[in-house]
Every structure is written in C-alpha cells, then in structure tokens.
Amino acid sequence: MALKFISAEEAASLVKHNDNVGFSGFTHAGCPKVVPVAIAKLAEEEHAKGNSFKIGVFTGASTGDSIDGSLTRAKAIKFRTPYQTNKDMRVALNNGEFDFFDLHLSQLAQEIRYGFLGKINVAVVEACDVTESGEIVPTTGVGITPTICRLADIVIVELNKSVPTKLRGIHDMYELQDPPKRREIPIYEVQNRVGLEYVKVDPAKIYVVETNKDGEGGGFAPVDDVTARIGNNVAEFFVSELKAGRIPAHFLPIQSGVGNIANAVLASMGSNPAIPRFEVYTEVIQDAVIDMMQQGNISFASGCSLTVSNEVLHKFYEDLSFFKNKLVLRPSEISNNPGLARRLGIIALNTAIEVDIFGNVNSTHVNGTKMMNGIGGSGDFTRNSYLSIFLTPSTAKNGTISCIVPKVTHEDHNEHSVKIIVSEYGVADLRGKGPRNRAEEIIEKCAHPDYRPLLHDYLNRGVKGHIPQDLYACFAFHKALEETGSMINADFSKL
Amino acid sequence: MALKFISAEEAASLVKHNDNVGFSGFTHAGCPKVVPVAIAKLAEEEHAKGNSFKIGVFTGASTGDSIDGSLTRAKAIKFRTPYQTNKDMRVALNNGEFDFFDLHLSQLAQEIRYGFLGKINVAVVEACDVTESGEIVPTTGVGITPTICRLADIVIVELNKSVPTKLRGIHDMYELQDPPKRREIPIYEVQNRVGLEYVKVDPAKIYVVETNKDGEGGGFAPVDDVTARIGNNVAEFFVSELKAGRIPAHFLPIQSGVGNIANAVLASMGSNPAIPRFEVYTEVIQDAVIDMMQQGNISFASGCSLTVSNEVLHKFYEDLSFFKNKLVLRPSEISNNPGLARRLGIIALNTAIEVDIFGNVNSTHVNGTKMMNGIGGSGDFTRNSYLSIFLTPSTAKNGTISCIVPKVTHEDHNEHSVKIIVSEYGVADLRGKGPRNRAEEIIEKCAHPDYRPLLHDYLNRGVKGHIPQDLYACFAFHKALEETGSMINADFSKL
Known part of the structure; x- marks a missing residue:
C-alpha cells in the first residue's frame, strides 16, 4: 500500500x-x-x-x-x-x-x-x-x-x-x-x-x-563554582558510600535530571578516579552523557530521549556505529517505570526549587503558586530508587532566597521518600533520622551559613509534636521575600 | 541438631x-x-x-x-x-x-x-x-x-x-x-x-x-451512617466505571486500608449486585474480607497479615481447609511492592486525616505536628495503583473540623498521585482536571455543605497562578479550630 x-x-x-x-x-x-x-x-x-x-x-x-x-x-x-x-x-x-x-x-x-x-x-x-x-x-x-x-x-x-x-x-x-x-x-x-x-x-x-528541520536544542550554561561544588559533594558522597559497602562495588545505574547541576554532577563523577565506570538509566540523555561515553566513563545509557545540543547531536550522528550498541531510547512508561527503577536499583539525582528542613521537596511551584515546569519523572525515580538524592544550591538570587526553608510552599516529594540532600555546602543524610534530627542535619550541612541561625530559630520555637512546625510562622521566609526583597529579613513573630 | x-x-x-x-x-x-x-x-x-x-x-x-x-x-x-x-x-x-x-x-x-x-x-x-x-x-x-x-x-x-x-x-x-x-x-x-x-x-x-498466647486483636466499631454512605458512594462509583469500561469487566484486585471505613466499603461492594466477585491484594486482611470470602464475594485474598478479631481468627482456624487455597500471607516487600501494585493494576482505597481542595492528602500528622500512626503502605499502593482513591468523612468532631481544608498541614500524598476522593456526600473525580477545577470538584462533591462557602471564599481570594493558594491564609481553618473550637469560624483576613 x-x-x-x-x-x-x-x-x-x-x-x-x-x-x-x-x-x-x-x-x-x-x-x-x-x-x-x-x-x-x-x-x-x-x-x-x-x-x-x-x-x-x-x-x-x-x-x-x-x-x-x-x-x-x-x-x-x-x-x-x-x-x-x-x-x-x-x-x-x-x-x-x-x-x-x-x-x-x-x-x-x-x-x-x-x-x-x-x-x-x-x-x-x-x-x-x-x-x-x-x-x-x-x-x-x-x-x-x-x-x-x-x-x-x-x-x-x-x-x-x-x-x-x-x-x-x-x-x-x-x-x-x-x-x-x-x-x-x-x-x-x-x-x-x-x-x-x-x-x-x-x-x-x-x-x-x-x-527537513534541525533539532530545537540549546546548549547549557558552563559549570559555575556553586554547581561544581555540588557535583564534587555528590561524587565524594558516592565514594564514601562505596567504601562503606552501601553502594555495590560495580556501582548502580544513575538517573539524573535535566540541566546544569545534573551535568556538573556527571562531570564530577567522571573525573573522580574512585568512582568506577557506570551506567545510566534515565529519562533524558544530555550532552555530558554523550561526552562521557566517548571518554569511557559511562558504559551504557538507556533513556527516553537524546536531549542534546545540535552540536552534540551531529557528533552523535557521525559516530552512530560507536553509540548503537551503547545507547537505547525507550518509551516513557519503560524509561520511567517504577518497577524497573526499583529492580535495577537506580540512584536518583534530581534538582529542587526549595527543600524544607524536615526533608520535603518542592520541584514545581515557585512560591507555591506559579508552575515552573512540572514534576516530570522525579517522582517515578525518587520514590522507587535505591537511593534518592536532591540537589540544590543553598541560595538563589544573590542570597535573597534561601533554597532551604522552614516549609516548602508546594510539596512534590516528601519526607518518606527523600534520603539525601546536597548543596554546595555539604551532604545531609536523612536515613534513619526523625524530623528534629533531619532538620539539624539539613541546616548544618546544606543551608547557607547566613540562614542557619534563622532556621534554628524556627526549629526551636518550642512547638510540640513529632514535627515541630509552626503553621503560622512557616512561610515567614516567603513573606519577608515578598515584603522586603530578601528572606534574610524573616520575622517569625510577625505572622 | x-x-x-x-x-x-x-x-x-x-x-x-x-x-x-x-x-x-x-x-x-x-x-x-x-x-x-x-x-x-x-x-x-x-x-x-x-x-x-x-x-x-x-x-x-x-x-x-x-x-x-x-x-x-x-x-x-x-x-x-x-x-x-x-x-x-x-x-x-x-x-x-x-x-x-x-x-x-x-x-x-x-x-x-x-x-x-x-x-x-x-x-x-x-x-x-x-x-x-x-x-x-x-x-x-x-x-x-x-x-x-x-x-x-x-x-x-x-x-x-x-x-x-x-x-x-x-x-x-x-x-x-x-x-x-x-x-x-x-x-x-x-x-x-x-x-x-x-x-x-x-x-x-x-x-x-x-x-501459648492468644492474638491481641480487638474488634471494629459497627458501621455507622456516615461510613455506610461513603461505602455506598464507592460502590456506585465502581459500577459507573465498570459501565464506562474504565474498570475491566472482571474487576481488578482491591487494596483496602485498615479500619471501619475500609470495612464499610468492602461491605457495600459485597452487597452491590453490579460488582462482580473480586480479589484482594493488600497489606492487611481484615474481618470483612474473611466474612466475604465465606459468602463468596471475594475469591482470593493476598496480604501481609491476618489482622482480625480473635473471634474471626478462631473461625478461620476451624475452617482452615476452606481458606488454604484462597488466602496467602507474604512479606511486606511483596505485599506492598510498587512494581506488583502497578503490574496487577490494584485499586487502592485508603483513608485520610484531611484532604485539601487541590487534591493533597494528610495521612499521618494531626495539625501537621502530632504523629497519628504513619504512612504505612498507603504510599506504596496509591502511587502505583491503577486507580487511587481516598476516603474521608466530610467532617469530624461533630462538625467542628472540616476534613476538606484549604491546605493540608502535612502532605503524604500529593496532587500528582491522588485521583479520586470520596466522602459521604459524593465522589470527586480529579482525573484530567487542573488545580482550580479540582478544587471546585472537591468542594462541591465532598465538602460538608456548611463548609462549602468558606472553601469557595478561599479559592476565590484572587491569588494568581496555577495553584491559587494563599500562603498566609491557608491555615485559617486550623487557627479557628485552635482559637474558637471550630473551623467554621475561619477568618482568612485575620492572618
């Protein structure tokens, strides 16, 4: 026909x-x-x-x-x-x-x-x-x-x-x-x-x-100091987990989100000699993955798309025979399948808009109201991973926004599923910790030093209960941002 | 040895x-x-x-x-x-x-x-x-x-x-x-x-x-009018989904939470002639399941435990030959496995402490601070089910608490995963609806009529964005409860 x-x-x-x-x-x-x-x-x-x-x-x-x-x-x-x-x-x-x-x-x-x-x-x-x-x-x-x-x-x-x-x-x-x-x-x-x-x-x-249309992909911003430090913190955390036997010696498949931080993490992993060559089981295969496959740091990549710059795409086409047995593209219900994420034991790396001190993550809504992009595959992977990791700089907009807040304004991933949080300051390990100890860990390891006293003040307001959150002061950071232009002016007594 | x-x-x-x-x-x-x-x-x-x-x-x-x-x-x-x-x-x-x-x-x-x-x-x-x-x-x-x-x-x-x-x-x-x-x-x-x-x-x-110790199981309170109405609403919803072809004709395995509401739902399903005999794939097998197996309404039950009253337990032991090929007890990583919940296509029925108008559910913390029990298996099942359903009476404590609130004080299940909410007033179907339409649906179908005007007031405060929540008024219901003894006195302008 x-x-x-x-x-x-x-x-x-x-x-x-x-x-x-x-x-x-x-x-x-x-x-x-x-x-x-x-x-x-x-x-x-x-x-x-x-x-x-x-x-x-x-x-x-x-x-x-x-x-x-x-x-x-x-x-x-x-x-x-x-x-x-x-x-x-x-x-x-x-x-x-x-x-x-x-x-x-x-x-x-x-x-x-x-x-x-x-x-x-x-x-x-x-x-x-x-x-x-x-x-x-x-x-x-x-x-x-x-x-x-x-x-x-x-x-x-x-x-x-x-x-x-x-x-x-x-x-x-x-x-x-x-x-x-x-x-x-x-x-x-x-x-x-x-x-x-x-x-x-x-x-x-x-x-x-x-x-006869070329791809619509743009490039990424170069890795800056903050993202490089986040990447190094992740790589060092992996090395310590390998040493402790909590990650198997041959490593596990990596899922990594989209964007500059994900690229920085992959770069840090690739340049750390203590991390073995690894595989990727993810939704979006980015530029860094293609580079690292050519360099031999990544042995295989499974994804739903090849979301690369046009420059890398043309390089990929030219070297297709190299990639053909090292890369596979699957439908999203397979690339993101919860049962497979759990079976394969993927390590999930995703970025956050904001994280709260009790271990909840906002991935979608700025100020709880304005949709940024959506949850994407972060829920598929985080909940079902071997180990779930969220990445965030400690602050945004020249320090006027703390990405570590008393309470997230929208919740996409909760305390039950979030295990590790990494900022440029360090790695908060939430495994086996109750809410108060999680809060101490996140404040001390991940928050910007300027915001630590404020976050401690909030945690120590004397609220009773398993989660000592104050429903009437929890958004003081966001109110200060709105009213004064910076979260650093948060006043818990004003609400 | x-x-x-x-x-x-x-x-x-x-x-x-x-x-x-x-x-x-x-x-x-x-x-x-x-x-x-x-x-x-x-x-x-x-x-x-x-x-x-x-x-x-x-x-x-x-x-x-x-x-x-x-x-x-x-x-x-x-x-x-x-x-x-x-x-x-x-x-x-x-x-x-x-x-x-x-x-x-x-x-x-x-x-x-x-x-x-x-x-x-x-x-x-x-x-x-x-x-x-x-x-x-x-x-x-x-x-x-x-x-x-x-x-x-x-x-x-x-x-x-x-x-x-x-x-x-x-x-x-x-x-x-x-x-x-x-x-x-x-x-x-x-x-x-x-x-x-x-x-x-x-x-x-x-x-x-x-x-030589007997079991430590107590009985359940008898089904009251509100729980019976919730049960009937669920059963009628299932009948309409069967008719629409959105649930297969031979039905799908049911996961049902613990407690009186779960028992009432099962009873309503058993007494509705339009619902075929079904199977249970769940964590806790309760009294109602055993009764319904003997009555022929449930053909098989897989669970992690037989959590029944001592009376039913002794009946079960006496009739063990009947149950042996109709019931299996598995480890929790199998009974609650996300991959299996998704493969088998279970219909997840769980109860909520409170639900918010945008479709988020609190299953664990009263007032966001006091731990009740924990998330249990509700996350395993809800996220990976064929269809996730949450059950709640519209109010608690003689109407002083609305179980439908502007914002949940703790979030265990979010808008991405919650598909159906049922109260004694009706069934809110959130599938394919954006946040504003979800809110209208939940208020009109599930909230108590006394609370609907207040919830509409909150929704229509003029907040801009994909989710029109007001971070400084969202807990007015809880504040009114604390200060006046009833959420019905909520005043959004006071916060």
Whole structure:
C-alpha cells in the first residue's frame, strides 16, 4: 500500500476542534515541528472566523516551541499534560487559560489506555523512516509514541529528512499490556532490549508530511563554582558510600535530571578516579552523557530521549556505529517505570526549587503558586530508587532566597521518600533520622551559613509534636521575600 | 541438631544495649508477645542499676502492645521504624523521646539489606512451627521476617502453641535479591505463589521460647451512617466505571486500608449486585474480607497479615481447609511492592486525616505536628495503583473540623498521585482536571455543605497562578479550630 504524502496544512486540516492530539517526543527531542505549527495557524484562522478551535495536547514530557509555544500563542489548547518548559505556555497555564495536569511521566501512556483522559483522535509523530507496511522509526525522543500511534484514528508522520535513517536500531519500542493481563517488563540490566526497532501501525491510517528541520536544542550554561561544588559533594558522597559497602562495588545505574547541576554532577563523577565506570538509566540523555561515553566513563545509557545540543547531536550522528550498541531510547512508561527503577536499583539525582528542613521537596511551584515546569519523572525515580538524592544550591538570587526553608510552599516529594540532600555546602543524610534530627542535619550541612541561625530559630520555637512546625510562622521566609526583597529579613513573630 | 529451648528471660538476656532488634509480624498479627515484654523488663532492671539500655525496633508495621507498648513504657527504644499505632508509643515519639522514621512499608526490608539503617543483631519472631533443620513457619503476620531472620546473628523463635501448626502452607516466603542482581517477582495473578512455606535459617542461631498466647486483636466499631454512605458512594462509583469500561469487566484486585471505613466499603461492594466477585491484594486482611470470602464475594485474598478479631481468627482456624487455597500471607516487600501494585493494576482505597481542595492528602500528622500512626503502605499502593482513591468523612468532631481544608498541614500524598476522593456526600473525580477545577470538584462533591462557602471564599481570594493558594491564609481553618473550637469560624483576613 502506497503511503499518502500530504502537506503540513493538509495534515492540520485532519485535526478537528475538541480533538485530543498526541505528539511524539520527550523534551524538544523527537517532537514534530511543522504540523503543530500548521495546527496553530489553522486555529488562528478558525478563531478569526469566530469558530472555536481548541485541542487537548498529550506528549511524553515537554516539547519544542513548535508544539507548546505555537499552540499556546494561538490559544489552541483546551488541556495539557504531563509536563512543559515553554515560556509562553507557562504564562498561559499560570493565568488559568487551560487545564494542566502535572502527572508522573511514567503514568501517562497507561492513563490514556485506561480511558481516564478521553480518546486520542490524532497522533503526530516525528520519524526518520516510515515504510509502506506501517513501520515508523522515531527520531531522538520517544515519549508516548507507541500508545498514541496505536490508539489514534489518524497518524500523521513528520518524516524528517535531516535525521539519518540509520538511526533505526537505537530504539526499543515496547508497550505494556494493561491489567489484569500485564506481565513483567523483561529488563534486568540497563542494556536489555525487549521490543521492536519501530512502531507498527495500520498503514491505512498513516499520512506523511516530509520535513527537513534541525533539532530545537540549546546548549547549557558552563559549570559555575556553586554547581561544581555540588557535583564534587555528590561524587565524594558516592565514594564514601562505596567504601562503606552501601553502594555495590560495580556501582548502580544513575538517573539524573535535566540541566546544569545534573551535568556538573556527571562531570564530577567522571573525573573522580574512585568512582568506577557506570551506567545510566534515565529519562533524558544530555550532552555530558554523550561526552562521557566517548571518554569511557559511562558504559551504557538507556533513556527516553537524546536531549542534546545540535552540536552534540551531529557528533552523535557521525559516530552512530560507536553509540548503537551503547545507547537505547525507550518509551516513557519503560524509561520511567517504577518497577524497573526499583529492580535495577537506580540512584536518583534530581534538582529542587526549595527543600524544607524536615526533608520535603518542592520541584514545581515557585512560591507555591506559579508552575515552573512540572514534576516530570522525579517522582517515578525518587520514590522507587535505591537511593534518592536532591540537589540544590543553598541560595538563589544573590542570597535573597534561601533554597532551604522552614516549609516548602508546594510539596512534590516528601519526607518518606527523600534520603539525601546536597548543596554546595555539604551532604545531609536523612536515613534513619526523625524530623528534629533531619532538620539539624539539613541546616548544618546544606543551608547557607547566613540562614542557619534563622532556621534554628524556627526549629526551636518550642512547638510540640513529632514535627515541630509552626503553621503560622512557616512561610515567614516567603513573606519577608515578598515584603522586603530578601528572606534574610524573616520575622517569625510577625505572622 | 537439637533446638535450644530457653525461657523468655534467657532470650531477653541475649539482647544487648544498642542492639537493633527485628520483630516478626505486621500489625498485632504475627508479633512475638513474651520476649519483648521480657526485654522491656530487662531494660527497666538495667535502668534501675543506672545502666543504659535502649534498642532499635524494626517491624513490619505496627505491633501489639507487647512490643511497642512495653518497650516504650520501659524507655527501652532508641529508634523505631516504619509505623506504629500504640498509644504510649505515640505519646513518646510526639515528645521526641526517640527517633522515628515514617517509611513506606515496602521499603524497610531492602533498606535494612542495603545497610542504610545499621546491622540487625537479633530477630524475634513468632512461629507456629520450627524444625531442627531451621524451618520457621510464621503465624498470622509476616512483615520483614525473612530479612531479619537471615541477617540477625541470633533468631529467637516464640513458638506459640495456641496457633495450629496446620497453618503451614498459608505463607509464601520470598525475599528479593538486591540490585544489580534483582529479578522480577514472578507474581502475575493475585493467587500466584513464588516462595517457600517457611523461612529457613541456620539452626545454630535459633533459640526457642514456648508460649501459648492468644492474638491481641480487638474488634471494629459497627458501621455507622456516615461510613455506610461513603461505602455506598464507592460502590456506585465502581459500577459507573465498570459501565464506562474504565474498570475491566472482571474487576481488578482491591487494596483496602485498615479500619471501619475500609470495612464499610468492602461491605457495600459485597452487597452491590453490579460488582462482580473480586480479589484482594493488600497489606492487611481484615474481618470483612474473611466474612466475604465465606459468602463468596471475594475469591482470593493476598496480604501481609491476618489482622482480625480473635473471634474471626478462631473461625478461620476451624475452617482452615476452606481458606488454604484462597488466602496467602507474604512479606511486606511483596505485599506492598510498587512494581506488583502497578503490574496487577490494584485499586487502592485508603483513608485520610484531611484532604485539601487541590487534591493533597494528610495521612499521618494531626495539625501537621502530632504523629497519628504513619504512612504505612498507603504510599506504596496509591502511587502505583491503577486507580487511587481516598476516603474521608466530610467532617469530624461533630462538625467542628472540616476534613476538606484549604491546605493540608502535612502532605503524604500529593496532587500528582491522588485521583479520586470520596466522602459521604459524593465522589470527586480529579482525573484530567487542573488545580482550580479540582478544587471546585472537591468542594462541591465532598465538602460538608456548611463548609462549602468558606472553601469557595478561599479559592476565590484572587491569588494568581496555577495553584491559587494563599500562603498566609491557608491555615485559617486550623487557627479557628485552635482559637474558637471550630473551623467554621475561619477568618482568612485575620492572618
């Protein structure tokens, strides 16, 4: 059966008002780039005619600007899940323009299948290859691709000619059966492959749009002194855990979040001779991982996306034969699977917006109200890890914000699951400590020295109970920031 | 090799100051009853002589009074994890007398093995049988028994003659390997058995203390009108989900928490003809489950303990041949395993102390400070369930407390994981709703009508952002309760 080649505009016209549309990819990697822009344009045209046009947007994680930016600016979104990092979308969802459900990334594919979020009408997926038999080979990010391709009535394939077809073989496409017929995922080592090199769908529902777009990835800021110190603290902590026998001698797979701190930690691990060569089982494979694979510090990487700068991406394509048996890209329900995180014994490294003295972490909402990005996979990994670690600088904005606070304003990870906190000042080990001792540990090891007296004052206000928090003084730091421009002016008696 | 029979006092003398002691059981079920009392007596004697004597106490969950009550009253505890329900222990830990780590129950066995919590020196386990070859057959609760028996230098077996030896065969004892060598747990259906009928240890380290103690289980309060209405709301919700195809026609395994509300839900499910016969995959098997198995409403039950009244326990022993192929008791790392909860697709039903309008749940701390019991298995199940449900009456203490509040004072389960909330007024379905719509849904469906205007006032204070919470008014309900005796007098402008 011959494939149906159409234009981006023709593809957009297949999407109707009120449809739920699933997009491939995870971060900007693997996202379609021209069809969503065409859908946004169609929405604007419909709005100009006085017609309603809004869609539900389902993706693996965040996207490139072509999806979240274009569709937000066109006011074409009625619902969004599970995660975003786009500046226009952030403003819109904080203004309440549409419903956003901030979901654990591992759960989206199954919640779609369970019927909890409505029918997926159209899938739009980027591919480096598509065959007449219906084999779709994704590009550099997977996300929820297998599920949306299977469930959608229409599958629009953006065939991106800038991505080499020889990428085929880097993916491991495996979709879970649903309960009560679900089996184990037969991954026992990071490098195990359990699925196909492609997604297979009925070719009758495929429409192909040819493109030739480069990736939408930017670079990272260089590692500064604070992030370097956080990285070194993590590496030294690992060395001491190895010596104590609490981490096995051959190490365990690392999950590391996105951004500069994660890159700094990986760099510190790579340059520490006491840390053996290790594996990565994570959601996002960043620049540092690719570099460290080439240098021999990382032996294998499993992820959901290759979220790298264009420079590194082109290097990766050039050296594909080197990477092909050292790297695998999986759907998010596999890369982030709680059962696998626990089975493989991953060490989870994630960053925090703020941490409180009792060991709770805010990963999502600035001041408890303004959504930053979302919880992403941090919940999938933290709760089910061998050891959960959160990373934060002790302060932000030139010291006016303490990232260690009396109480987090929004709670994404709680005292039950958070084991280690690391700042540039040190490592707080919360294992086996009750709330008061956790607080002492966090204040002394992680808080900025300028904020330690204030935090001790709060802890020692004489509140009775297992957790001596004062409900009426707990946000004094945030109030001082709002009223005086710095948390250092916190006055607990004023509330 | 002949077993070494000793007295409880001789057994206690094997325990030294600063030892970590692991006890069998889960709730009062399966806990040793005479050796811990003898350890408490020894501690008091040592204290009277001016000597230090404190131990770390590790169990499956809560215990009978013989462990947590006796040891607390003797001031013999230096550390306790993962859960408790004892009134004396509650007072002591809220007074900060010892460190308590409130841990997800599924995680304790592995955290002990990983070395995160120190060495287990002595295991004290209740058994209905023990052989010269070192086979120990537990009684009605398992908990962390396999792990503590293997790791401890000394294993003290309380051989309880009041428990029939023919209980052998009801247990499925399976201990996980640790990463990086961990394999899947080969349980695909609730009734699968994967381990041994006993725990096997080197007989050289076994000491046996013979006892003849009945269980320490009390009964439940009869189902009142409010709990009955909650139960009916859950059952009707299940019927509508079945009709919509969002729960498979043959239903899914139920996990249900401990207490009267859980019993009421099970009773409502059993009496609703539109709900098919179902299975239970849970931590605690309560009275209602046993009754419903005899009535044919529940086909199989897998749990960590048989936490029933003595009356039901004796009925169970009399009819053991009926139950033997319909009920299995497993270690807590299997009964509560996140990977299994997700694979089996369990429906998680747990109770809340308070719920907030954005979908966060407090399961542990009254007023955010006073520990009630602990998170128990609610985190293991909620996060990894097919569908997570929290149950709460709309009010407590004659309406002076609203169980639906602007902000929970302690957060054990968050918006990312909580899908359904049920009170006697109705069912709030949070799936696919952003924070504002979740709040409307919870207020309208679950809050007591007297509190709805106040909650709407809070929601509509004009706070900007994705989550419109007011950090300086969010605890006005709790302040009003403290100052006026009722949350109904909350005044948001006063804070």
